[in-house]
Amino acid sequence: MKNLLILVQFCLYTFVSWSQPVLPKSQIFENGVVVSAHPEASLVGSQILKMGGNAVDAAIAIQFALAVVYPNAGNIGGGGFMIYADSKGKIDALDFREKAPAKAHKDMYLDEKGEVIKNKSLYGSLAAGVPGSVRGMAEAHKKYGSLPWEQLINPAIILAGQGYPITERQANLLNEYQERFLKYNQTPNAFNSTKAWKKGDIFIQSDLAKTLARIAKKGSNGFYKGKTAMLIRKHMKKHNGIITSKDLKQYNAVWRKPIEVSYKDYSIITMPPPSSGGIALGQLLKMVESRSLKNIEFENPLRYNILAEAEKRVYADRSKYLGDPDFVKVPISGLMDSLYCTKRMSNFVEMQPTAQKDITYGMPEGYESTETTHFSVADKYGTLVSITTTLNGNYGSSVVVEGAGFMLNNEMDDFSAKPGTPNMFGLIGSKANQIEPNKRMLSSMTPTIIKKGKKPLFALGSPGGGTIITTVFQVVLNLLEYKMDLEQAVNKSRFHHQWTPDILFLEQNQNDESIVNKLNKIGYKIERPNFLGCVGAVQIREDGSLLGVGDKRGDDCAAGF
Numbered sequence: 001m002k003n004l005l006i007l008v009q010f011c012l013y014t015f016v017s018w019s020q021p022v023l024p025k026s027q028i029f030e031n032g033v034v035v036s037a038h039p040e041a042s043l044v045g046s047q048i049l050k051m052g053g054n055a056v057d058a059a060i061a062i063q064f065a066l067a068v069v070y071p072n073a074g075n076i077g078g079g080g081f082m083i084y085a086d087s088k089g090k091i092d093a094l095d096f097r098e099k100a101p102a103k104a105h106k107d108m109y110l111d112e113k114g115e116v117i118k119n120k121s122l123y124g125s126l127a128a129g130v131p132g133s134v135r136g137m138a139e140a141h142k143k144y145g146s147l148p149w150e151q152l153i154n155p156a157i158i159l160a161g162q163g164y165p166i167t168e169r170q171a172n173l174l175n176e177y178q179e180r181f182l183k184y185n186q187t188p189n190a191f192n193s194t195k196a197w198k199k200g201d202i203f204i205q206s207d208l209a210k211t212l213a214r215i216a217k218k219g220s221n222g223f224y225k226g227k228t229a230m231l232i233r234k235h236m237k238k239h240n241g242i243i244t245s246k247d248l249k250q251y252n253a254v255w256r257k258p259i260e261v262s263y264k265d266y267s268i269i270t271m272p273p274p275s276s277g278g279i280a281l282g283q284l285l286k287m288v289e290s291r292s293l294k295n296i297e298f299e300n301p302l303r304y305n306i307l308a309e310a311e312k313r314v315y316a317d318r319s320k321y322l323g324d325p326d327f328v329k330v331p332i333s334g335l336m337d338s339l340y341c342t343k344r345m346s347n348f349v350e351m352q353p354t355a356q357k358d359i360t361y362g363m364p365e366g367y368e369s370t371e372t373t374h375f376s377v378a379d380k381y382g383t384l385v386s387i388t389t390t391l392n393g394n395y396g397s398s399v400v401v402e403g404a405g406f407m408l409n410n411e412m413d414d415f416s417a418k419p420g421t422p423n424m425f426g427l428i429g430s431k432a433n434q435i436e437p438n439k440r441m442l443s444s445m446t447p448t449i450i451k452k453g454k455k456p457l458f459a460l461g462s463p464g465g466g467t468i469i470t471t472v473f474q475v476v477l478n479l480l481e482y483k484m485d486l487e488q489a490v491n492k493s494r495f496h497h498q499w500t501p502d503i504l505f506l507e508q509n510q511n512d513e514s515i516v517n518k519l520n521k522i523g524y525k526i527e528r529p530n531f532l533g534c535v536g537a538v539q540i541r542e543d544g545s546l547l548g549v550g551d552k553r554g555d556d557c558a559a560g561f
């Protein structure tokens with residue numbers, strides 16, 4: 001029976017992989033919906049739901065499919081976080097973040113003068129943390145999965161072995177990174193070809209198919225032990241990397257207590273440390289909760305001003321207090337305490353930016369001393385799953401493990417290489433996030449679920465490095481304060497402030513362009529990135545139907561049945 005199912009899947013995905021599926025950005029379904037960054041991965045997830053799988057089964061299948069069809073961020077060589085909420089009121093959080101190898105040390109990216117060596121934490125084998133995704137998916141499957149493990153990985157094996165047509169966005173990105181792939185990979189692999197990619201080209205990853213087949217057969221031991229582990233170890237030895245067999249064997253994914261923060265009638269369930277996302281989102285919501293935002297028009301500069309000032313204060317706290325909770329004591333409840341958050345905003349004067357130098361971290365109780373991807377799933381049982389996963393930068397360290405066909409992350413750059421020196425997202429940190437053996441680097445990933453009472457309503461999240469938190473924050477406010485529908489809330493223009501640098505980032509194509517002048521006039525230094533974040537969200541609607549919405553900013557799309 002199991003073999004028959006796999007055969008049916010094989011035929012199905014053979015068909016799927018040779019014709020580019022065109023899926024809607026937003027659609028309502030009756031029995032299950034997924035939203036992910038690539039149409040093939042969305043189709044895989046919805047097929048798993050159709051075969052009787054639950055939201056966690058679908059999420060596992062999407063994670064493996066994205067490792068094949070969205071290799072700039074989807075991964076088995078990276079890590080991520082999952083938030084779970086079901087209709088019975090159970091909530092859960094899974095940490096499958098990468099860890100520093102045991103041989104890592106705090107000065108590993110500094111020269112003899114103590115200065116940060118450019119790019120050392122970003123490219124090449126030394127930039128990689130010990131990958132967490134495969135162990136994470138195995139843990140999720142053990143606790144919540146219902147379909148056989150192999151069945152969830154099989155679509156990814158077929159997509160890797162048979163290939164799939166790449167989208168235009170993917171062709172452009174592969175071309176952009178070609179030089180880097182050639183620089184960091186000397187043996188042939190699917191990525192370091194010299195041809196110019198174009199939309200519709202078939203991308204085949206034979207080594208990755210074999211690695212995935214080992215994982216399908218042996219579970220997470222197919223990655224952390226045996227042939228795959230041997231290939232990683234060999235690669236590390238040859239290229240001066242430091243990940244050892246012991247690091248791989250000992251990697252553990254951890255179930256953690258989710259951050260649960262109330263906002264008016266709703267509860268927001270999100271990721272605790274080692275992500276900073278949940279605490280920061282909680283702080284931001286607490287700082288603005290009493291300010292009657294719904295009475296301030298969306299394009300009124302005062303709305304930008306209140307939110308940006310809250311953001312500056314929260315990122316100042318982030319730089320001081322947040323790090324891996326297995327290594328540093330993070331004052332979680334102190335930081336999210338309503339009184340503390342109100343006090344943090346006490347030097348805020350309406351329509352004035354507080355100068356960066358006048359903001360520092362606060363003193364919470366209990367203190368003792370670009371590229372990522374997000375996907376969301378809703379099943380017919382009323383369960384929501386929200387996963388953000390990453391290699392850190394696009395294609396991580398640009399290193400493909402020889403013979404194993406997958407990209408290694410460059411997550412070591414999320415540590416603070418030196419106190420006060422910004423990482424690739426301009427984020428600074430302190431001792432709490434300094435490199436230590438086996439420690440997890442601080443993250444901004446914020447997979448989130450919004451509930452009312454016991455009932456899960458929305459699952460959402462975003463890529464975007466340090467801008468993930470403010471993206472999720474604004475979509476939550478669009479939903480809960482401005483009562484926008486999910487499509488509007490996701491697609492509305494966004495902005496971002498992270499304290500340092502002292503710049504307000506406003507997306508190009510703001511709905512109201514005059515806002516830029518107004519904010520400039522009151523003293524904000526402004527920059528205009530093309531876009532901020534890229535949200536994938538699902539909703540369980542009042543009538544029980546299921547809505548999926550992919551952000552207009554990416555290839556994200558909905559599939560369901």
Ligand code: DON
Nearest residue numbers: 370371372443444445464465
């Ligand atoms: O964990 C983090 O916060 C980062 N490694 C996320 C990287 C990211 O979102 C890149 N995407 N644009």
